[in-house]
Amino acid sequence: MAEGEKLIPINIEDEMKSAYIDYSMSVIVSRALPDVRDGLKPVHRRVLYGMHELGVRSNTAHKKSARIVGEVLGKYHPHGDTSVYDAMVRMAQEWSLRYMLVDGQGNFGSIDGDSPAAMRYTEARMRKISEDMLADIDKETVDHKLNFDDTLQEPTVLPTRIPGLLVNGASGIAVGMATNMPPHNLSEVVDGTVAYIENNDIEIDELITHVKAPDFPTGGTIYGYDGVREAFKTGRGRIVMRGKAIIEEVQGRETIIVTEIPYQVNKADMIKKTADLINDKKIDGISLIRDESDRNGMRIVYVLKRDAIPNIVLNMLYKYTALQSSFSVNNIALVKGRPQLLNLKDMIHHFVEHRHEVVVRRTKYELRKAEERAHILEGLIIASDNIDEVIALIRASSNADEAREKLIERFKLSEIQAKAIVEMRLRQLTGLEQDKLRNEYEELMKTIEDLKDILDKKERRMDIIKDELLHVKDKYGDERRSLIEYAGGDLSIEDMIPDEQVVITISHAGYIKRTSLTEYKTQNRGGVGQKASTTRNEDFLEHLFVGTNHQYMLFFTQKGKCFWMRVYEIPEGSKTSKGRAIQNLINIEQDDKVMAFICTQDLKDEDYINSHYVIMATKNGQVKKTSLEQYSRPRTNGINAITIKEDDELLEAKLTTGNSQVMLALKSGKAIRFEEAKTRPMGRNASGVRGIRLQHDKDEVVGMVTVENPQEESVLVVSEKGYGKRTYIDDPEDGEAVYRITNRGGKGVKTISITEKTGHLVAIKTVTDEDDLMIINKSGIAIRMAVNDLRVMGRATQGVKLINLKGSDSIAAVAKVMKDEDEDELDVEDSGIQGLNEDGTTLDTNEEE
Numbered sequence: 015m016a017e018g019e020k021l022i023p024i025n026i027e028d029e030m031k032s033a034y035i036d037y038s039m040s041v042i043v044s045r046a047l048p049d050v051r052d053g054l055k056p057v058h059r060r061v062l063y064g065m066h067e068l069g070v071r072s073n074t075a076h077k078k079s080a081r082i083v084g085e086v087l088g089k090y091h092p093h094g095d096t097s098v099y100d101a102m103v104r105m106a107q108e109w110s111l112r113y114m115l116v117d118g119q120g121n122f123g124s125i126d127g128d129s130p131a132a133m134r135y136t137e138a139r140m141r142k143i144s145e146d147m148l149a150d151i152d153k154e155t156v157d158h159k160l161n162f163d164d165t166l167q168e169p170t171v172l173p174t175r176i177p178g179l180l181v182n183g184a185s186g187i188a189v190g191m192a193t194n195m196p197p198h199n200l201s202e203v204v205d206g207t208v209a210y211i212e213n214n215d216i217e218i219d220e221l222i223t224h225v226k227a228p229d230f231p232t233g234g235t236i237y238g239y240d241g242v243r244e245a246f247k248t249g250r251g252r253i254v255m256r257g258k259a260i261i262e263e264v265q266g267r268e269t270i271i272v273t274e275i276p277y278q279v280n281k282a283d284m285i286k287k288t289a290d291l292i293n294d295k296k297i298d299g300i301s302l303i304r305d306e307s308d309r310n311g312m313r314i315v316y317v318l319k320r321d322a323i324p325n326i327v328l329n330m331l332y333k334y335t336a337l338q339s340s341f342s343v344n345n346i347a348l349v350k351g352r353p354q355l356l357n358l359k360d361m362i363h364h365f366v367e368h369r370h371e372v373v374v375r376r377t378k379y380e381l382r383k384a385e386e387r388a389h390i391l392e393g394l395i396i397a398s399d400n401i402d403e404v405i406a407l408i409r410a411s412s413n414a415d416e417a418r419e420k421l422i423e424r425f426k427l428s429e430i431q432a433k434a435i436v437e438m439r440l441r442q443l444t445g446l447e448q449d450k451l452r453n454e455y456e457e458l459m460k461t462i463e464d465l466k467d468i469l470d471k472k473e474r475r476m477d478i479i480k481d482e483l484l485h486v487k488d489k490y491g492d493e494r495r496s497l498i499e500y501a502g503g504d505l506s507i508e509d510m511i512p513d514e515q516v517v518i519t520i521s522h523a524g525y526i527k528r529t530s531l532t533e534y535k536t537q538n539r540g541g542v543g544q545k546a547s548t549t550r551n552e553d554f555l556e557h558l559f560v561g562t563n564h565q566y567m568l569f570f571t572q573k574g575k576c577f578w579m580r581v582y583e584i585p586e587g588s589k590t591s592k593g594r595a596i597q598n599l600i601n602i603e604q605d606d607k608v609m610a611f612i613c614t615q616d617l618k619d620e621d622y623i624n625s626h627y628v629i630m631a632t633k634n635g636q637v638k639k640t641s642l643e644q645y646s647r648p649r650t651n652g653i654n655a656i657t658i659k660e661d662d663e664l665l666e667a668k669l670t671t672g673n674s675q676v677m678l679a680l681k682s683g684k685a686i687r688f689e690e691a692k693t694r695p696m697g698r699n700a701s702g703v704r705g706i707r708l709q710h711d712k713d714e715v716v717g718m719v720t721v722e723n724p725q726e727e728s729v730l731v732v733s734e735k736g737y738g739k740r741t742y743i744d745d746p747e748d749g750e751a752v753y754r755i756t757n758r759g760g761k762g763v764k765t766i767s768i769t770e771k772t773g774h775l776v777a778i779k780t781v782t783d784e785d786d787l788m789i790i791n792k793s794g795i796a797i798r799m800a801v802n803d804l805r806v807m808g809r810a811t812q813g814v815k816l817i818n819l820k821g822s823d824s825i826a827a828v829a830k831v832m833k834d835e836d837e838d839e840l841d842v843e844d845s846g847i848q849g850l851n852e853d854g855t856t857l858d859t860n861e862e863e
Contacts, residue, residue: 675755
């Protein structure tokens with residue numbers, strides 16, 4: 015032990031406690047948390063003050079960053095140089111701060127996480143907005159404290175005119191607490207602050223109408239508003255942010271283009287992680303990612319695979335990648351040196367209090383300076399009034415001190431006034447200068463009165479704060495960058511897709527698409543039809559169906575399996591596009607094909623699925639009924655719908671309520687009608703019971719229809735060479751059955767007279783006058799006609815020609831379409847054709863009604 019040393023035993027536990035508490039307090043108070051008044055942490059405050067002291071304003075030349083860092087390190091911030099430089103760099107990055115405080119020149123990093131150039135290469139200066147944070151600092155507006163070595167004074171807070179904490183946010187991890195504050199829009203914050211000044215008892219709900227939500231420098235969308243409201247009211251909340259994505263077609267491929275990403279997301283990392291997810295098959299449907307960002311802005315392009323549904327891929331990106339991320343708000347800031355959790359109103363309140371104090375101190379300072387100047391002017395005016403005497407007095411004195419003494423004695427002046435008179439310049443003796451003195455004095459007296467008035471009246475001080483804020487808003491206010499999607503939250507894909515009517519078409523080769531119903535127009539009977547689809551060679555449209563986007567599609571295949579899909583998942587295509595192969599959309603076997611599909615309402619609705627049945631018919635005349643409930647739990651690989659016997663295949667499946675009648679028609683022109691109740695419900699694996707006997711080996715069932723209201727519905731049958739007719743099921747006059755009801759399994763009755771001219775029967779449909787009919791030829795031509803153009807005929811006739819066929823063309827499929835009444839009205843109005851009034855007179859649609 016060295017000479018004169020003294021050992022003091024200390025309990026290590028107590029030492030650890032006190033040392034750690036000291037350290038914790040130091041981190042909390044002078045490192046990691048921002049001050050509620052100016053929103054800055056010590057390091058940022060010191061960087062700005064250091065620049066202020068160096069004189070690097072927004073209108074001077076840039077200075078080397080190393081020079082600024084050196085100034086801050088040497089004078090105020092005794093920590094590592096990287097801590098100062100990193101803080102300064104962040105203040106110059108447009109993706110980090112909503113309103114940048116430093117104007118950087120050189121490489122200040124990028125949103126991809128590239129590091130900035132070393133400080134010896136970069137240069138910086140203040141931005142104009144920072145000058146407004148330091149405005150009036152020389153007017154004794156804020157307290158100063160000694161720096162680390164007690165040689166200089168540094169400000170404890172800046173006299174900011176900018177509500178820094180709200181505008182730029184902050185994040186920091188202290189000991190035992192952390193802070194994470196989002197940035198906001200300056201214009202909105204000023205409006206909110208002004209509203210608070212006008213009414214101190216304003217509710218947070220009312221403040222939210224001004225400060226709508228955080229506003230992130232990188233833009234994006236705030237998805238859902240509950241988290242925002244929670245954060246504003248309590249100081250804590252979770253805000254969901256989404257990138258801005260649009261779906262575009264680029265060079266014939268569907269692409270998702272992202273132009274804005276969530277705040278604090280590293281673009282390069284996001285793209286890399288997305289690529290990994292695609293490689294791991296976690297995200298499906300993307301074939302290529304390109305980053306096309308340049309100095310004009312961000313642009314990330316996700317090129318989709320041909321069979322991908324853009325909306326669903328986008329939702330996957332939101333779900334699994336940083337394209338959707340959340341910002342956990344935790345508004346902890348230092349209030350009078352103590353950490354406190356603050357809501358929106360608290361933050362505005364503390365800022366206004368700070369501004370108020372600054373205005374009071376500034377006014378006091380200006381008043382003091384004005385009074386000091388007025389005091390001197392009073393002396394100068396006395397001197398100029400007695401100028402000859404003053405000159406004589408000064409000339410008679412042996413030195414300046416003596417002259418001062420004599421002046422004080424003679425004119426009852428103060429020391430300061432006498433000194434000013436002695437130091438007066440000769441030019442101030444001119445008449446002009448003397449008038450100037452008097453004018454200046456009068457102006458000063460007005461100013462002094464005004465400053466005293468400000469100190470007396472709080473309303474005036476509040477008006478000054480308000481005016482200065484509005485001035486700041488005019489100078490720096492800008493538009494919101496982050497959009498707010500109030501309806502966000504647990505939004506499902508369905509909510510993004512309008513529930514409109516669509517036409518679903520399936521071609522013979524199994525290509526499916528959905529098209530908006532409005533693309534199809536009505537034509538008259540006997541027309542040639544318009545091209546419905548560009549199909550492959552030998553391919554033609556076979557099924558056509560009308561549904562709405564939110565319905566469920568059940569697909570039934572030839573082999574008796576059932577698959578499940580939502581209508582909006584069917585790829586959209588124009589009327590002329592080919593569509594997408596069903597094989598690619600559902601896991602169907604190679605040699606199987608979809609024969610029937612049912613569009614049902616919500617399969618999660620218990621009552622609905624228990625009160626509906628699926629009736630199926632096979633080519634060989636088997637029928638089977640199963641409860642819809644059995645099909646309400648889909649599996650990706652499909653489920654068995656019916657067991658199909660050898661040499662048979664499933665032909666049709668229909669949805670019924672259990673009280674319908676079933677009609678089956680044969681190629682040979684016979685049809686049978688029986689009650690649905692005659693077939694009991696069976697399990698999914700049953701193979702059904704006989705529905706109709708075939709006439710001969712080559713005969714087969716061509717269709718099945720279900721009848722709900724036999725009095726209103728008529729049956730339409732169409733033969734392959736274009737003949738067709740409508741026949742009542744029950745005669746509406748006397749209610750007699752045109753097609754008599756028999757037991758299932760019989761031979762049926764004649765439904766159309768089959769001749770060489772008509773060809774075999776190809777379709778049977780139930781129709782009413784309200785329906786439209788779509789007939790598709792094997793050559794791919796489709797014609798749409800109104801059913802009420804066809805008159806009703808007897809059961810055994812051969813019908814009329816529905817469509818003119820060219821050459822050896824024949825009819826491939828017939829489907830009915832719901833007539834859209836609005837559309838018809840529109841056609842009449844738009845074309846200026848003459849319609850008929852109810853009494854049969856013509857109505858001129860061009861006249862005002």
